[in-house]
Amino acid sequence: MFLSIDAGNSNIVFGFFSDEQQRWEPVLRVDTQRSLEFSYLQKNMNLFFLESHISPSDISIVGISSVVPEINENLKKVVRTFLHQEAYFITERSYSPLKVNTKKPAEMGADLMANAVAAYDQYGADCIVVDFGTALTFTVIDSNGEILGVNIVPGLKTAIKSLFTNTSKLPEVQLELPVSAIGKDTIHSIQAGILYGYAGLVRGMLEAIKNELARDFHVIATGGLSKILTNLEGEFDKIDKNLTLKGIKLITEKNL
Ligand SMILES: Nc1ncnc2c1ncn2[C@@H]1O[C@H](COP(=O)(O)OP(=O)(O)O)[C@@H](O)[C@H]1O
Numbered sequence: 001m002f003l004s005i006d007a008g009n010s011n012i013v014f015g016f017f018s019d020e021q022q023r024w025e026p027v028l029r030v031d032t033q034r035s036l037e038f039s040y041l042q043k044n045m046n047l048f049f050l051e052s053h054i055s056p057s058d059i060s061i062v063g064i065s066s067v068v069p070e071i072n073e074n075l076k077k078v079v080r081t082f083l084h085q086e087a088y089f090i091t092e093r094s095y096s097p098l099k100v101n102t103k104k105p106a107e108m109g110a111d112l113m114a115n116a117v118a119a120y121d122q123y124g125a126d127c128i129v130v131d132f133g134t135a136l137t138f139t140v141i142d143s144n145g146e147i148l149g150v151n152i153v154p155g156l157k158t159a160i161k162s163l164f165t166n167t168s169k170l171p172e173v174q175l176e177l178p179v180s181a182i183g184k185d186t187i188h189s190i191q192a193g194i195l196y197g198y199a200g201l202v203r204g205m206l207e208a209i210k211n212e213l214a215r216d217f218h219v220i221a222t223g224g225l226s227k228i229l230t231n232l233e234g235e236f237d238k239i240d241k242n243l244t245l246k247g248i249k250l251i252t253e254k255n256l
């Protein structure tokens, strides 16, 4: 089994690829900040392996994308002590053997590179990956595998949190699409503002990218919040929650 670990700013996702079944098994998601305490990370991993009947010896290779450097030591240590192997960390040096190229390897988040590699592997054509994580990101790849650029805006939960944190009277609300775009009470006003507003942001960003390049692109959505904006479904050719995990596997295997 291949284990992909995607350490994002909110969650660390552990995804298991079964060689026999050729598919991704259920994933373990742990809180990134709480994982700074090693025992939390270790306990959760232990429990998950027990519950999913996976033995540490079933894991042949571990590839890691981390955009949170302060968690790297704990990830290295948990793989070493629990799985008895060395994890492969994706760095800017991992990109040279790939078909996908970036002009700014040192700045390109490993998760965004993983998304681009997985999207290009599937389509081999012009693609935009929209990742709904802590940050909402758009990564543009052309049919030669060149990464043309990235857009970064605060993710949906991040926007809600910042509103709640920076105001006296606004509560933190659930991420649910309300029935109408016009808010009728405070909670509804925030939900409508964020969810209808972000749907417009995503549509507008995709349109601006396509207009600037004067052609159409395959659009793939991923990330923990990719299914929240149900009013956006027509914009995406595919929603692939495993996209980053797939890219981590592809990049790691190219570097073995
Ligand atoms: N299935 C889900 N339903 C609702 N919220 C989710 C789900 N999965 C993840 N989240 C939340 O979505 C946010 C973004 O998650 P994720 O894409 O994992 O972000 P990151 O990659 O930045 O860690 C986090 O706040 C996470 O708790």
Ligand SMILES: CC(C)(COP(=O)(O)O)[C@@H](O)C(=O)NCCC(=O)O
Pocket (backbone or CB within 6 Å): 007, 008, 009, 010, 067, 107, 108, 109, 110, 111, 112, 133, 134, 135, 136, 137, 150, 152, 155
């Ligand atoms: C843009 C990101 C913060 C996204 O992080 P996430 O939402 O997955 O937690 C991350 O990919 C990152 O730190 N990137 C470095 C800057 C860049 O890619 O341009």
Ligand SMILES: [K+]
Pocket (backbone or CB within 6 Å): 006, 008, 111, 131, 133, 223, 244
């Ligand atoms: K992510």
